[in-house]
Amino acid sequence: MDSLRHVPPPATLSGLNRPELEALLIELFGKVAEMEKVVADQREEIARLKGLKGRPSIKPSGMDKATEPPKPARKEKRRFRGKVTPRVVVADQVVKAAVPEGSRFKGYESFLVQDLVISASAIRYRRERWVTPDGRTVLAPLPEGIDGHFGPELRRFVLMQYHQGQSTLPRIAAFLGSLAWRSPSVSFSGS
Numbered sequence: 350m351d352s353l354r355h356v357p358p359p360a361t362l363s364g365l366n367r368p369e370l371e372a373l374l375i376e377l378f379g380k381v382a383e384m385e386k387v388v389a390d391q392r393e394e395i396a397r398l399k400g401l402k403g404r405p406s407i408k409p410s411g412m413d414k415a416t417e418p419p420k421p422a423r424k425e426k427r428r429f430r431g432k433v434t435p436r437v438v439v440a441d442q443v444v445k446a447a448v449p450e451g452s453r454f455k456g457y458e459s460f461l462v463q464d465l466v467i468s469a470s471a472i473r474y475r476r477e478r479w480v481t482p483d484g485r486t487v488l489a490p491l492p493e494g495i496d497g498h499f500g501p502e503l504r505r506f507v508l509m510q511y512h513q514g515q516s517t518l519p520r521i522a523a524f525l526g527s528l529a530w531r532s533p534s535v536s537f538s539g540s
Contacts, residue, residue, distance in 0.1 A: 469528040472500070 362370070393404065439461070476489040494501045503525075510516045510524075 467528065469525075 365373070396402070443457070474491060474495070476491070478489070479487040481487060507521055507525075510521050511518070
């Protein structure tokens with residue numbers, strides 16, 4: 350109560366009208382907010398002087414940005430990219446039409462369908478093994494990028510699903526197991 354001795358005692362509150370009470374309340378809320386900030390700053394300073402760790406600076410995850418509607422873009426002068434080359438090779442397939450005899454061919458109408466194919470594959474490397482005249486065994490090295498029994502694309506996919514896709518390891522394992530069932534030549538059991 351020592352810090353309150355500099356505050357003049359309030360006039361009788363019953364004699365104040367509503368706008369005066371609201372103004373007083375706003376002023377007091379401002380002072381309380383200032384005092385809370387001073388106390389928080391002093392606690393951080395005390396912790397720093399004691400050598401304790403301060404408050405952790407945790408950045409937001411960014412997951413909430415995906416649920417918010419996109420902000421309207423500012424109208425700027427747009428620069429056109431020019432011709433866009435597709436990232437995948439577009440395969441052409443001609444679809445025949447059943448037409449009556451005597452009809453005239455007028456060309457094609459294009460219809461682009463995009464799809465994604467995820468499949469399992471396995472490669473058995475048959476490494477040459479030689480025995481030199483002095484008794485040493487020479488084994489052919491694995492190709493560049495092969496380290497262990499899982500290929501670089503599978504490792505990349507698992508890491509991407511785990512970190513960017515925020516998928517759990519059991520879900521990734523279940524997904525990879527479902528791919529193995531589609532391809533009878535692939536087994537994840539280590540055989």
